[in-house]
Amino acid sequence: MKVDLLPLSRVSAALAAREVSPEALLESSLERIRALDGKLHAFLRLTEGEARAAAKAASQRRERIGPLDGVPIALKDIFCMEGVETTAGSRILKGYLPPYDATVVRKLKQAGAVIVGKLNMDEFAMGSSTENSAFGPTRNPWDLERTPGGSSGGSAAAVAARMVPGTLGTDTGGSIRQPAALVGCAGMKPTYGRVSRFGVIAFASSLDQVGAFAQDVRGVALLLSAIAGHDPDDQTSSTRPVPDYAASLARGVRGLRIGVPAEYFGEGLQPEIDKAVRAGIEVLRSEGCEVKPISLPNSPHAIAAYYIVATAEASSNLARYDGVRYGHRARATQLLEMYERTRAEGFGAEVKRRIMLGTYALSAGYYDAYYLRAQKVRALIRRDFDTAFATVDAVVCPTSPTTAFRLGEKVDDPLAMYLNDIYTVPVNLAGLPGISVPCGFDNKRLPIGMQLIGKPFDEETLLRLAHAYEQRAGFAEQLPPLVEHAGR
Amino acid sequence: MPVADFEPVIGLEVHAQLLTRSKIFCGCSTSFGAPPNTQVCPVCLGLPGALPSLNRAAVEMAIKAGKAFGCRIAERSIWARKNYFYPDLPKGYQISQYELPICSGGAVPVPGLGTIGLTRIHLEEDAGKNIHAESGSQVDLNRSGVPLIEIVGEPQLRSAEEASEYLKALRLSLIYLGINDGNLEEGSFRCDANVSVRPRGTQKLGTRVELKNINSFRFVRQAIEYEIERQVKEIESGGKVLQQTRLFDNEKGVTRSMRSKEEANDYRYFPEPDLPPLLVSPEWAAKVQVPKLPHEVLDELTRSGVAQADARTIVADPRLVEVHRRVGGDPRRAALFVVGELARAVNEKEADLAALKFEPAQVAEVWKLQDAGTLSSTAAKEVLAELIRSGKPPARIVQEKGLAQVSDAGALEAVVDAVLARSVSEAEKYKAGKKNLLGFFVGQAMKELKGKGNPGALNELFKRKLGD
Numbered sequence A: 001m002k003v004d005l006l007p008l009s010r011v012s013a014a015l016a017a018r019e020v021s022p023e024a025l026l027e028s029s030l031e032r033i034r035a036l037d038g039k040l041h042a043f044l045r046l047t048e049g050e051a052r053a054a055a056k057a058a059s060q061r062r063e064r065i066g067p068l069d070g071v072p073i074a075l076k077d078i079f080c081m082e083g084v085e086t087t088a089g090s091r092i093l094k095g096y097l098p099p100y101d102a103t104v105v106r107k108l109k110q111a112g113a114v115i116v117g118k119l120n121m122d123e124f125a126m127g128s129s130t131e132n133s134a135f136g137p138t139r140n141p142w143d144l145e146r147t148p149g150g151s152s153g154g155s156a157a158a159v160a161a162r163m164v165p166g167t168l169g170t171d172t173g174g175s176i177r178q179p180a181a182l183v184g185c186a187g188m189k190p191t192y193g194r195v196s197r198f199g200v201i202a203f204a205s206s207l208d209q210v211g212a213f214a215q216d217v218r219g220v221a222l223l224l225s226a227i228a229g230h231d232p233d234d235q236t237s238s239t240r241p242v243p244d245y246a247a248s249l250a251r252g253v254r255g256l257r258i259g260v261p262a263e264y265f266g267e268g269l270q271p272e273i274d275k276a277v278r279a280g281i282e283v284l285r286s287e288g289c290e291v292k293p294i295s296l297p298n299s300p301h302a303i304a305a306y307y308i309v310a311t312a313e314a315s316s317n318l319a320r321y322d323g324v325r326y327g328h329r330a331r332a333t334q335l336l337e338m339y340e341r342t343r344a345e346g347f348g349a350e351v352k353r354r355i356m357l358g359t360y361a362l363s364a365g366y367y368d369a370y371y372l373r374a375q376k377v378r379a380l381i382r383r384d385f386d387t388a389f390a391t392v393d394a395v396v397c398p399t400s401p402t403t404a405f406r407l408g409e410k411v412d413d414p415l416a417m418y419l420n421d422i423y424t425v426p427v428n429l430a431g432l433p434g435i436s437v438p439c440g441f442d443n444k445r446l447p448i449g450m451q452l453i454g455k456p457f458d459e460e461t462l463l464r465l466a467h468a469y470e471q472r473a474g475f476a477e478q479l480p481p482l483v484e485h486a487g488r
Numbered sequence B: 001m002p003v004a005d006f007e008p009v010i011g012l013e014v015h016a017q018l019l020t021r022s023k024i025f026c027g028c029s030t031s032f033g034a035p036p037n038t039q040v041c042p043v044c045l046g047l048p049g050a051l052p053s054l055n056r057a058a059v060e061m062a063i064k065a066g067k068a069f070g071c072r073i074a075e076r077s078i079w080a081r082k083n084y085f086y087p088d089l090p091k092g093y094q095i096s097q098y099e100l101p102i103c104s105g106g107a108v109p110v111p112g113l114g115t116i117g118l119t120r121i122h123l124e125e126d127a128g129k130n131i132h133a134e135s136g137s138q139v140d141l142n143r144s145g146v147p148l149i150e151i152v153g154e155p156q157l158r159s160a161e162e163a164s165e166y167l168k169a170l171r172l173s174l175i176y177l178g179i180n181d182g183n184l185e186e187g188s189f190r191c192d193a194n195v196s197v198r199p200r201g202t203q204k205l206g207t208r209v210e211l212k213n214i215n216s217f218r219f220v221r222q223a224i225e226y227e228i229e230r231q232v233k234e235i236e237s238g239g240k241v242l243q244q245t246r247l248f249d250n251e252k253g254v255t256r257s258m259r260s261k262e263e264a265n266d267y268r269y270f271p272e273p274d275l276p277p278l279l280v281s282p283e284w285a286a287k288v289q290v291p292k293l294p295h296e297v298l299d300e301l302t303r304s305g306v307a308q309a310d311a312r313t314i315v316a317d318p319r320l321v322e323v324h325r326r327v328g329g330d331p332r333r334a335a336l337f338v339v340g341e342l343a344r345a346v347n348e349k350e351a352d353l354a355a356l357k358f359e360p361a362q363v364a365e366v367w368k369l370q371d372a373g374t375l376s377s378t379a380a381k382e383v384l385a386e387l388i389r390s391g392k393p394p395a396r397i398v399q400e401k402g403l404a405q406v407s408d409a410g411a412l413e414a415v416v417d418a419v420l421a422r423s424v425s426e427a428e429k430y431k432a433g434k435k436n437l438l439g440f441f442v443g444q445a446m447k448e449l450k451g452k453g454n455p456g457a458l459n460e461l462f463k464r465k466l467g468d
Ligand SMILES: [Zn+2]
Pocket: B023, B026, B027, B028, B039, B040, B041, B042, B043, B044, B045, B145
């Protein structure tokens, strides 16, 4: 198999063994992007110049900085990168050039990673299909008529199509785990506060968290080790030390207790997913895990609470896009007219819908009934998890209630779209780490994802479980038809 | 009912810029007067992805104010977002405190009024500035993110005069604390007033009107007086006072409606998710030192013998307090210097309190020369005036101006003898009882000494020589 088709950790090993040079690897990555992206539209732009310079520097280094040195990586277009257009998938930021690097971008550069470009996403990370991008949807490499999920759809599709071995995304209500499930790769959202949000364009500040995609769990672990850690520029980031996640994978899973929440296997779950996830649980049992039924009784209220908290914060976070300092500015003679036209022209329908929802939820007279109540539900959901974690080490459940749906299928039904995040949203509300790993295919040969949810800052246990499962199941190695047809 | 039958109820809200070196949520400088948009970074420009990180120096200044006014310092307070659109507000929200402020309760001592209660003091960030020109409007964000405290007073003030006294006392206190420069014109100390009226003897508060844009003590009085009269007239003519925000027009001396209650902004406050709660441990609060407030310094001065009026003059300007302290010696004599020679020089623009040319301790050197008889009191005043002007060492001034008195007994005696030798008949008359001729002898001697003889010593010498 060609090196560039290998999962991230093996690409890294090949670089370490000098079986391939960073430059050659970059060229084959760019070649695959050029070959496939006309169909997929995972990328919004390439940073070829910077990437070639970084690959050259990596080749010339006598000693590797670390496991990401020379590895091609691409970024969701939500991460600010100095001098590189960053739009968050929105027309309102078209042409915007940030004057600084996000902390995670700086960390990746310092780790020697070769950043090849910026990836498509739902506008301001609001969506579950990447159809809300102002620059057109991304398609699923397993079926070009279907969505790769969202909002980090570009990040997921680029990994699944082997364009790059690793990508970064953000997850506010499932935006990493759901697309990872829909394209058949691994995707992790760490604990809130584990990774700096500085330089990450905000959607909902108390829920947003940076995470990583790779075809293999070890690759995710390598990326997470590189980007995690305290950042004085983000006061919500944790000062806890960062473990060597990849090293912890060897510890195995024997004796770990995993909880299966009844509420996550109910109505609306595609039967093939139910079956595949239950089979996945059996694999973990056979690896020596103890499986226990648990209850997370408040999870059914999660979607309602989420759409209050997330939209409230978003309505405030997106106020800065007013045409005064940067980004799109509409022609107008009066200030109010300028604001109104700029925002009317600059934002897409879903973003406007959420700004209105959030503004309403925070309004005088409604605050207690909506925002405050949602925060109470949030506390209850967190308590449910606390209770569960008194008896189990991790929770296992489906990532998404369905496999990849057709483009356009849910565009006119926001509620149906929102319900796609039913299993992922509680994790964000509780601030917990979660990972999705491929666990099979439905009868249309569309990937299925299994979600593992962990205790705060216990990413290690999740990675160990996901890795142990992946080793036995082998689904991550399957190539989507698009890549297969393009030739190995 | 005439105006006198109504009781005004006034509460002031003061925004005071804190004198930190850097802004409250980023490392940019807070200095005033730099070219527009040169003291900015992604955080205070509100660029996408930027996040606030708290400057602890600003928190310490708020603690200092809280401790000085006897507020409760919250161990845990919460940052909140105040949302509204304006070009000078780069994020579209201001980071402030709402439900749980850092300080609550407390009171400001106001001379003549006792104390005026405080509702709260909270921390927040300043906005930038809109600059309007013919070519269009522009925004300067150098001020964006400068730390502010908002000091909310209880509605305990009953006249424009009281409001003005309270404001003066509060301003002076903040200057003494070293946390604000008290500059109303540059806007580093800003005031909004809430004004209502009610029939005297009643308890129920009238409808409140908020006055904005009052940027001098004179305007505070004018605006409040105008507003009291306007509200009384409104009620008298059978109308109702409407809850609204009014802007003071300082050229016409009137207040004008800016927006009604219905048009008021809904700020949609909610807890700021980008900042953890502000935790102030009792240990941290205890470590913050609080300098003396004006009324404490006034007490000290009067207790040390300084006249009440002089003490008040000195306390009104902390720079004078500092000079008084550094002059040292007898506090009363030092006070007389400060309100006398120094004040005169400042009035005549011969000295600048912001940049004194002399070392106050040198004043004591002049006193020493005066006490030793080397300088007459007139000459001492002249030396002090020159010391203030130029800062030259007093000994050099005395020498250059030839101001030293001749007190040396031998030198004086020679002159006295010479005068007596040529004034035989006057000496006879003196001895015969015409004692007022002493002045004549001393005058003659002074003439010979070109005015530099020590008059006391000459008196004594003549008396002795003439057998008294
Ligand atoms: Zn700044």
